[in-house]
Amino acid sequence: MEPTDDIVSTLVKENSKEDFLSASGILIKFADNILTNPHEPKYRKIRIGNPAVQSKLLNFVGAMECLFIMGFEEAEDGEHLTLSDDKSLQPLRNVRDGLMREQTKIQTPQQHQEIPQGARQRLLPNLSPARSFQMPSETNFAARIGDGMRRVLRYEDPNVQEKARQAIPVDKLLSEAESSFKAAQAKGESTSDQRDFLLLGLLKWFKFTFFKWVDTLPCSQCGGATQHNGSLQPTTEDLRWGAGRVEAHMCKVCHINTRFPRYTNAEKLLETRRGRCGEWADCFTLCCRALGFEARFVMDWTDHVWTEVYSNSKSRWLHCDPCENICDKPLLYESGWGKKLTYAIAVSKDEVQDVSWRYSANHREMLSRRTLCREPWLRRTIHSLWRKQIATLPQERQKELWTRLLCELSDFICVKSSDENLPGRSTGSLAWRQARGELGHGTAAQVSADVCASNNAGFVFTPTERERESEIMHVVYNCSTDRYLRKSSADEILSGWEKCVFGCKHVFRKEELDWKMAYLARTEGSSEAEITWKFDLNGTDLRIGKMELKAQTTVFENGKVSWKICGEDACFTPAAASLQDFMTFDLKGSKMLTVTAVLQHGKGGNAWQHTQLFRQALSETDSYPFYIKLMLN
Incomplete structure (x- = not known):
């Protein structure tokens, strides 16, 4: 079966008769406008936000795919579909003719009793319950609800x-x-x-x-940064999983396009895990x-x-x-x-x-x-x-x-109160969120995702009775299992990297399921991140003598991790490289200690990944890339 016949058949079989006639009517209108006025630019540009597109095309299986088979592509602004002047009009003519043939079949008297039924349609109730007068927009509204009801099944x-x-x-x-x-x-x-x-x-x-x-995908060939480059024609496999739109992301270095099918099937998304x-x-x-x-x-x-x-x-x-x-x-x-x-x-x-x-x-x-x-x-x-x-x-x-x-x-x-200080949107590039007006009332820094803000920041290590007796405080962290082990206190386990953090900004834990690695990193879009652990001996007769510290870090490109260790009277700023193995610090009788890491720099859209704390394989469950041991006196 040709792609044109395939997609027209999908539109017929996977929608009710009324939905097919509604969608095909507007598709034929788009096609006729171009065929009648082939040199008129306004007919070659369709706004995705157009109510007719939103209600009569986006909500019906196969409708948007017809536009792509016709030759339309997504514009760089992400808000329009365009048909360039150099595209042949024959695919557009073929789709239009196929739709008109199917309309004729459905509208003939002998066909009136046969309503095409896709597998999903058989499970649904009549989606147009109010059969008295309906505004066109109301018909479209009911159609979108129907699309949602098909989705959840x-x-x-x-x-x-x-x-x-x-x-x-x-x-x-x-x-x-x-x-x-x-x-x-x-x-x-x-x-x-x-x-x-x-x-x-x-x-x-x-x-x-x-x-x-996903803002843009890394290049499938060299892994470099890409930019939006219109749309590509969906394959039969794309359409099988509901991807009527396939974005093209062109590499800035090798100039090849990486395909990004916009799947609408949750089963497929369990595999791709992105969008x-x-x-x-x-x-x-x-x-x-x-x-x-x-x-x-x-x-x-x-x-x-x-x-x-x-x-x-x-x-x-x-x-x-x-x-x-x-x-x-x-x-x-x-x-x-x-x-x-x-x-x-x-x-x-x-x-x-x-x-x-x-x-x-x-x-x-x-x-x-x-x-x-x-x-x-x-x-x-x-x-x-x-x-x-x-x-x-x-x-x-x-x-x-x-x-x-x-x-x-x-x-x-009951109308709810709006007194709570809620953040602007954190997902998506800053430019994209600004264009949508979803940054809220804060600055870009304020709306960046900050896990600690809603979790347990403010935690302070204070010596337990066992630690006071042994005059040792010994804490290690395994990023693979995301657990702290308080070795000096009967091997107490504390789950969650944020559970023992005194303060942090723009930090989260990342698991790379493809590379099977885990690490702490900056939240996407943030230019700098910070995380602090605190020990406090006030209220005891103990002081900190010496400290052993190991804090393994990984950087890429020009990423930088800086460390700062502060007692009451002095601060140390060791190079990150020197902490890859154990390093000893003399705290000279401090009652308080903070250990702080600052993550900065990196290049391109993946800069947030270029500074990593405690990176280790998910299989490494018995090693500790973060190690603090305090000798008390």
């Missing part, structure tokens, strides 16, 4: 869920969740259950270990379902997506943004990023809900921007779809969902 495949569980370190996350839950219980601080802590662990693992944000917010939310929602969480995929009409997870302990849905490693901060987008929200629709295998009100502290202002559809129509449509979704469920489950619905609608009535 993919998460329910048992084989796909098992594939996700194989990728997730389930035992490790369960163990850490149990420890965190018990610690919170002991302090009387927790209103959560162990599953909530598991969710937080999954979110953190997904952000800092599993998935990678932007769409890929992140898609894959993360699948991971949540694989661990048994009730999860929703949330579509935002101002160009973002995220996940909601139901917490049994809190009896409500929790907002989860895997790109940001943020949980239960629903005002993040409006108050932090500065987004002007309109609609946010959540879909799951069991239900669909307009959750916009959860994400705004100014309902009246948001309501004034909701102009795509009539509010009564939207309420009827959402509720009708919701009831059809739950109609096939057991009575007990239906009762549970009705109770949840009433609680959720009551919660929406």
Whole structure:
């Protein structure tokens, strides 16, 4: 089958008759405009944000692929598709003719009873419940909801869920969740259950270990920096996994294009483990379902997506943004990023809900921007779809969902406070975030991801009774297992690099699953990072005599790591190279000690990777690249 026939067939088979006619109508219009006016530039440029594109093409399987087969490519600004003057119009003519043939078949009387049904369509309810008069934009709105409902059904495949569980370190996350839950219980601080802590662990693992944000990909040939260079034609394999768009990233050195298919299938994303917010939310929602969480995929009409997870302990849905490693901060987008929200629709295998009100502290202002559809129509449509979704469920489950619905609608009535100081967006290049207006109210430095800001910065090592008796404090850290071992205190284990940090800025732990290495590094986009450990003997009759220190570092290009060791009366600034093995310092009776590392410089878009602390293979579980031993007197 020719590519043209293949993609037209996909558009017919994978969408309902109404959806095919809607999508093919606008595609034929685009084609006719160009064929009738071949030298008119305005017809060769399509804005991706165009409502017709958003609602009639992006939401239907195969529609955007038709544009690429016609010859359209993504412009450098990332906001338009263009058909260059030197492209042949024959592919465009072929797609148009194929669409028109299929329209004729569907619209003939003998075909009226046959509605093409893709595998996904058979599982769905009628997505146009309000059959009285509908505005065109309302029809498009319902179509996008339908696309979301098709998407979440993919998460329910048992084989796909098992594939996700194989990728997730389930035992490790369960163990850490149990420890965190018990610690919170002991302090009387927790209103959560162990599953909530598991969710937080999954979110953190997904952000800092599993998935990678893509601005541009490194060159597939030389590994050098690349820049956007339009689009490439998707292959049959790309289309199989929903990648109707394939970005071309051209190397600045060897000038070859590296392909970046924009996959929309979560199973494939378990393998590629990279993308932007769409890929992140898609894959993360699948991971949540694989661990048994009730999860929703949330579509935002101002160009973002995220996940909601139901917490049994809190009896409500929790907002989860895997790109940001943020949980239960629903005002993040409006108050932090500065987004002007309109609609946010959540879909799951069991239900669909307009959750916009959860994400705004100014309902009246948001309501004034909701102009795509009539509010009564939207309420009827959402509720009708919701009831059809739950109609096939057991009575007990239906009762549970009705109770949840009433609680959720009551919660929406209460407008939330926006007093909390929330950050701007941290993922994506600075220029990209600036262009989208999502930096929020802070500076670029303030919005860079800072793991310590939301964790346990402020930790101070003070001597235990055993350490006072032995007059030794001995702490080591293994980056592979991400654990501290307090050897001088009965080999006490503390999990998590940040758990023993006094202060830090723009630092996170990175696992390279391809190279099987782990290290601490600067957060992507930051120009400098800093991390400090502190020891304090005040309140005891002991002082620090000497210290042995090993702090292994790895740098690339012009990256630089600087160390500073400070007692009460003096500071040392040893060269990083001298700390690759043990070095001894005389603290001369200090009661306090800080050890600080500063990470700077590096080149290009991967500069953040050019300064690394404690890099070691994931298999090295018994060696310690960070070692501090204090001799007390």
